[in-house]
């Protein structure tokens with residue numbers, strides 16, 4: 217059944233109520249996914265960080281057993297769907313790789329991990345939250361890129377979420393920012409890790425920048441630059457409610473097509489399924 221799997225029949229980026237800023241249960245997502253013709257659905261709620269850090273937008277470590285236990289009954293209830301259990305990881309300044317591999321993936325027998333940077337912590341240890349209302353100096357972008365490249369180089373993530381999300385805080389694309397950001401596709405090319413074109417950004421309001429009115433992310437300048445590297449992409453709806461399970465993914469596919477970036481949703485799903493079977 218999975219041999220003729222199409223990219224559009226796979227979505228590996230969704231969030232349930234447990235991260236405290238999304239709604240719906242695993243089973244709610246399963247029924248929406250089936251309605252929209254999906255064959256493989258991955259649930260990737262936000263992974264906890266050590267010491268309850270940023271727990272306003274993610275589950276706590278103590279809740280992970282409850283999360284992991286939601287998949288077996290849903291698989292039984294929806295046998296026509298291949299349901300994959302995952303998590304979207306993020307790093308804080310000193311989070312080690314083993315925290316995710318040993319402490320989450322293996323311990324709770326999850327199928328996969330993806331990862332994306334959502335906030336950056338500069339030398340003063342203050343957390344810098346990325347927002348369309350903020351503008352940052354180049355050193356903050358540099359830290360975002362450093363953290364993203366670190367995640368890519370670990371080689372434990374099946375794809376990297378919204379690698380251009382920080383550009384929601386950028387007024388104008390120029391050669392300096394291009395040079396910094398280009399370290400992301402360069403690292404992705406080297407490790408063979410797909411980068412996600414994230415459809416959630418396409419559901420958010422457009423913003424007026426010095427560059428003109430555009431989506432907060434995905435940012436076309438970034439993907440044009442990224443397409444000069446030998447990379448692949450995953451399209452993720454990044455749904456925060458069940459009815460968005462495919463939300464705006466079509467527009468994200470159009471960006472991949474525009475810049476001739478090969479999409480590998482089906483390939484990544486098959487890889488995860490094969491790994492699980494071992």
Ligand SMILES: [Zn+2]
Nearest residue numbers: 304332377378
């Ligand atoms: Zn994210």
Ligand SMILES: [Zn+2]
Nearest residue numbers: 229231304454
């Ligand atoms: Zn997400």
